[in-house]
Amino acid sequence: MVRPWIGLVVLSLGVVAAEPPKPVRVPLKAPHESTIPEGPVGEAIRLGQKVFTNTPLHAPKYSGNALSCSSCHLDAGKAPHAAPMVGLWASFPTYLPRAGRVGTMEDRINGCFLRSMNGKPLPTGSEEMRCLLAYVWWLSKDVPVGAEVVGRGNPPLQAPAPADPERGKAVYARACAACHGEDGLGSADVPPLWGPRSFNLGAGMARTSKAAAFVKANMSGLGGSDPLSAQDAYDVSAYFTHQPRPDFPDKVKDWPKGGKPADSRY
Ligand code: HEC
Numbered sequence: 713m714v715r716p717w718i719g720l721v722v723l724s725l726g727v728v729a730a731e732p733p734k735p736v737r738v739p740l741k742a743p744h745e746s747t748i749p750e751g752p753v754g755e756a757i758r759l760g761q762k763v764f765t766n767t768p769l770h771a772p773k774y775s776g777n778a779l780s781c782s783s784c785h786l787d788a789g790k791a792p793h794a795a796p797m798v799g800l801w802a803s804f805p806t807y808l809p810r811a812g813r814v815g816t817m818e819d820r821i822n823g824c825f826l827r828s829m830n831g832k833p834l835p836t837g838s839e840e841m842r843c844l845l846a847y848v849w850w851l852s853k854d855v856p857v858g859a860e861v862v863g864r865g866n867p868p869l870q871a872p873a874p875a876d877p878e879r880g881k882a883v884y885a886r887a888c889a890a891c892h893g894e895d896g897l898g899s900a901d902v903p904p905l906w907g908p909r910s911f912n913l914g915a916g917m918a919r920t921s922k923a924a925a926f927v928k929a930n931m932s933g934l935g936g937s938d939p940l941s942a943q944d945a946y947d948v949s950a951y952f953t954h955q956p957r958p959d960f961p962d963k964v965k966d967w968p969k970g971g972k973p974a975d976s977r978y
């Protein structure tokens with residue numbers, strides 16, 4: 713006997729399956745240092761924190777430039793709106809559109825090693841990788857699996873008008889050069905924004921929209937300069953991201969399933 717409603721039930725189940733439930737949102741709260749346990753796990757967490765905050769010193773075989781993870785993931789990965797690591801353990805594995813497949817935390821960390829650090833991937837069993845994982849795990853220990861912290865990523869920013877790198881050059885001179893240098897090469901205390909010791913073309917930060925989001929949220933009004941408008945952030949980002957920087961030869965493998973963003977550099 714034909715029961716037409718069975719089809720309907722199957723159809724609606726299909727719709728439910730296609731839309732995953734929205735993650736629970738929890739406030740960002742980094743655990744206190746005193747909660748790092750004694751013993752080998754605590755030692756791994758502490759070494760992971762060192763790799764994170766001084767990557768060239770503690771992962772010299774894999775780091776390829778002057779940056780540390782914490783140059784962009786500010787306050788040792790604890791700052792909201794600067795792509796914090798707090799709670800991130802609960803969000804991986806996840807689909808990574810640039811890779812066109814589901815990726816683990818290790819895959820994502822190596823994405824930044826290859827691109828943001830212009831370096832080499834950490835082998836899975838390496839001490840550096842195990843310690844970085846321990847650090848992210850500890851930072852995430854109070855966030856339930858599947859939940860997402862408020863302040864994850866860099867808050868997306870819309871440009872009121874198309875970005876103008878010429879205007880951006882003037883914004884750079886008034887709001888950035890005092891720290892990052894007229895030549896963008898940074899100093900002993902400030903990381904470079906371009907040149908051979910900066911992130912490569914494949915990095916998220918090389919995209920104007922991603923850089924503008926980071927800059928507006930984290931680099932506005934520093935050193936006594938006027939706060940940046942959204943347009944200033946776009947203009948200055950169009951300027952500094954397009955200065956000379958290392959290439960990323962593996963870029964040809966990105967976005968294998970399509971969906972390449974319009975401001976990708978290749
Ligand atoms: C030049 C800046 C820069 C540096 C240096 C950098 N990253 Fe990133 N990282 C980013 C950006 C940009 C994103 C994407 C954030 C977003 O999606 O909004 C990101 C994303 C991530 C993510 C995923 C975050 C999320 O919310 O899904 C992880 C994990 C990560 N980075 C780890 C690292 C580690 C570990 C290092 C050091 C080896 C590092 N990053 C160095 C810029 C950087």
Ligand code: HEC
Nearest residue numbers: 782783784787887888891902903904905927931934935948
């Ligand atoms: C008062 C000094 C200061 C000013 C002014 C400043 N920055 Fe930064 N910037 C820093 C420091 C320091 C870091 C690294 C953060 C850390 O290590 O904690 C950083 C990190 C960055 C990064 C990520 C790391 C890298 O090297 O790519 C970008 C991008 C950036 N700044 C862009 C800008 C832009 C654009 C401006 C101007 C609108 C600006 N900054 C103004 C001090 C400054």
